[in-house]
Amino acid sequence: MKLFTVEQIRQWDAYTITNEPITSVDLMERAAGAFTEWLLRTGLAETHREIFILCGMGNNGGDGLAIARLLYQAGYRPHVYVIRHSERSSDDFVINLQRYETLAKVQWLEDPQTLPLNETGVIIDALLGSGLTRSASGLLAQTIKQINASKAEVISVDVASGLFADQANDPDDVIVQPTHTVSFQIPKLAFLQPKNAPYVGKWHLVDIGLSQAYVDLTPSPYFYTDTRAIPVLPDRESFSNKGTFGHALLMAGSYGKIGAAVLASRSCLRGGVGLLTVQVPRCGYTIIQTSVPEAMCLTDEHETELTQPNDLSKYSAVGIGPGMGQAKASQQLLRQFIAQAQDIPCVIDADALNILSQERDLLEQLPAKTILTPHPKEFERLLGKPWKDDYEKLRLLQEFSTRYRIVVVLKGKHTVVASPDGEFHFNSTGNAGMATGGTGDVLTGVLTALLAQKLEPKEAAILGVYRHGEAGDRAAARRGMVALTAGDVVDGLRW
Numbered sequence: 025m026k027l028f029t030v031e032q033i034r035q036w037d038a039y040t041i042t043n044e045p046i047t048s049v050d051l052m053e054r055a056a057g058a059f060t061e062w063l064l065r066t067g068l069a070e071t072h073r074e075i076f077i078l079c080g081m082g083n084n085g086g087d088g089l090a091i092a093r094l095l096y097q098a099g100y101r102p103h104v105y106v107i108r109h110s111e112r113s114s115d116d117f118v119i120n121l122q123r124y125e126t127l128a129k130v131q132w133l134e135d136p137q138t139l140p141l142n143e144t145g146v147i148i149d150a151l152l153g154s155g156l157t158r159s160a161s162g163l164l165a166q167t168i169k170q171i172n173a174s175k176a177e178v179i180s181v182d183v184a185s186g187l188f189a190d191q192a193n194d195p196d197d198v199i200v201q202p203t204h205t206v207s208f209q210i211p212k213l214a215f216l217q218p219k220n221a222p223y224v225g226k227w228h229l230v231d232i233g234l235s236q237a238y239v240d241l242t243p244s245p246y247f248y249t250d251t252r253a254i255p256v257l258p259d260r261e262s263f264s265n266k267g268t269f270g271h272a273l274l275m276a277g278s279y280g281k282i283g284a285a286v287l288a289s290r291s292c293l294r295g296g297v298g299l300l301t302v303q304v305p306r307c308g309y310t311i312i313q314t315s316v317p318e319a320m321c322l323t324d325e326h327e328t329e330l331t332q333p334n335d336l337s338k339y340s341a342v343g344i345g346p347g348m349g350q351a352k353a354s355q356q357l358l359r360q361f362i363a364q365a366q367d368i369p370c371v372i373d374a375d376a377l378n379i380l381s382q383e384r385d386l387l388e389q390l391p392a393k394t395i396l397t398p399h400p401k402e403f404e405r406l407l408g409k410p411w412k413d414d415y416e417k418l419r420l421l422q423e424f425s426t427r428y429r430i431v432v433v434l435k436g437k438h439t440v441v442a443s444p445d446g447e448f449h450f451n452s453t454g455n456a457g458m459a460t461g462g463t464g465d466v467l468t469g470v471l472t473a474l475l476a477q478k479l480e481p482k483e484a485a486i487l488g489v490y491r492h493g494e495a496g497d498r499a500a501a502r503r504g505m506v507a508l509t510a511g512d513v514v515d516g517l518r519w
């Protein structure tokens with residue numbers, strides 16, 4: 025799914041209004057209808073609950089008033105408040121105010137302290153939407169504070185009031201903290217940024233029929249990887265043999281961390297590789313041979329660390345780093361590996377990334393088909409500096425990917441795949457149960473397997489990240505998030 029900036033969303037609305045054609049107030053009616061249908065379907069507005077609808081004076085407030093009318097017509101009796109935050113109101117706000125007032129009166133809120141919000145109620149937050157131009161202040165900020173202080177369930181229309189939909193807020197901004205956000209058509213970029221978690225809650229999309237032609241015509245670097253957008257692995261030919269699916273090499277493990285090599289090996293095999301060789305220090309030999317009998321084991325001459333370069337020419341892809349440690353000899357090995365691997369697709373992870381952060385000249389020499397898989401701390405080390413906010417992080421990620429011509433997988437809740445063509449693909453699968461040791465090693469194995477099967481690094485990264493998260497979701501469905509381990513993610517892999 026393509027994602028858009030606020031300015032593009034505004035153009036998208038306008039394009040739909042002109043080309044469908046539909047009047048803007050009818051489009052608002054559609055949006056309010058879709059929201060109301062969602063609300064009634066979820067049962068959040070059961071009749072015994074009091075519903076408070078708080079409206080601004082722009083189109084988000086217009087949505088709120090249209091929702092109020094639709095609920096009223098469905099038999100509910102919402103309390104509707106309007107906050108006079110501006111001298112001007114939007115045309116569709118005015119039309120919807122008049123329509124509502126044929127049924128019931130709204131209250132113009134003068135003093136937010138008087139809002140009778142109760143704990144069992146539902147608050148519909150329609151103060152400000154994507155038209156936010158500055159931080160909320162004055163009466164708006166006071167109202168938002170009241171909303172946040174109440175224990176009622178809060179549902180934001182389109183985007184939480186006070187949250188910028190495509191740029192960073194100041195740390196001391198006053199922003200609604202909703203339980204749910206019901207957003208029109210596409211997720212806002214803001215929903216995917218880690219620091220915004222309190223200002224989004226669970227988000228849901230409702231379809232308001234915005235023009236598909238606009239989507240096709242309008243370029244954007246941002247994508248959300250949902251089921252419609254994942255690359256595919258080619259079907260297996262019936263006459264294929266193990267040679268068809270590549271021979272992967274995993275260089276992983278050190279004394280006390282051979283488990284990382286085991287997890288990456290298991291997931292590489294579940295990723296469909298034809299043959300797998302695992303290079304581990306001598307201490308890992310028996311462990312690999314007994315726990316991953318499907319893999320061949322190449323023992324390093326060193327007892328506890330990876331040190332020994334080997335002939336890479338027979339491998340179709342290499343994954344290096346999980347559990348590898350950062351011993352001096354392993355640092356030298358990484359240097360030799362990079363010099364040797366120029367024509368081989370590779371995944372560089374974990375300790376190998378930390379070595380890269382210290383030996384920065386190696387970044388310039390990375391093979392053309394490289395995927396790096398840092399978590400945020402590792403990425404910060406690679407950059408050598410922290411970022412100010414999540415959007416600056418994305419800019420730095422893009423610069424990094426373009427400068428070194430490599431794919432970077434920045435891991436987290438919505439793992440981002442950044443590619444040298446400037447695109448960002450935010451992943452939609454996975455869960456907090458995966459915040460446990462070893463799940464990153466599992467990802468490295470999967471990505472190595474996909475590269476060995478000749479997927480391009482960008483496609484391998486988008487697909488691998490998606491399936492890895494999906495495997496985590498299967499594991500969580502079976503075990504619950506708390507009990508989930510990295511091994512369960514391996515078991516959850518399906519293609």
Ligand SMILES: NC(=O)C1=CN([C@@H]2O[C@H](COP(=O)(O)OP(=O)(O)OC[C@H]3O[C@@H](n4cnc5c(N)ncnc54)[C@H](O)[C@@H]3O)[C@@H](O)[C@H]2O)[C@@H](O)CC1
Binds near residue numbers: 052080158160
């Ligand atoms: N036809 C359309 O354009 C549609 C718009 N929709 C709704 O319209 C919303 C966007 O509406 P608008 O662009 O009117 O903007 P908003 O309703 O988000 O904001 C209203 C106005 O408030 C002012 N404002 C911004 N920040 C402020 C602040 N901190 N303090 C005080 N005033 C502030 C601005 O002048 C802004 O235009 C969407 O989020 C969505 O809810 C939906 O009805 C779908 C269709």
Ligand SMILES: Nc1ncnc2c1ncn2[C@@H]1O[C@H](COP(=O)(O)OP(=O)(O)O)[C@@H](O)[C@H]1O
Binds near residue numbers: 458461492
């Ligand atoms: N809250 C979360 N929601 C979804 N996925 C998560 C979450 N936390 C972690 N993950 C995923 O789990 C993996 C963790 O990788 P990493 O941090 O390298 O762990 P490790 O080094 O222990 O293997 C990543 O793929 C990440 O996207």
Ligand SMILES: [K+]
Binds near residue numbers: 182
């Ligand atoms: K809102």
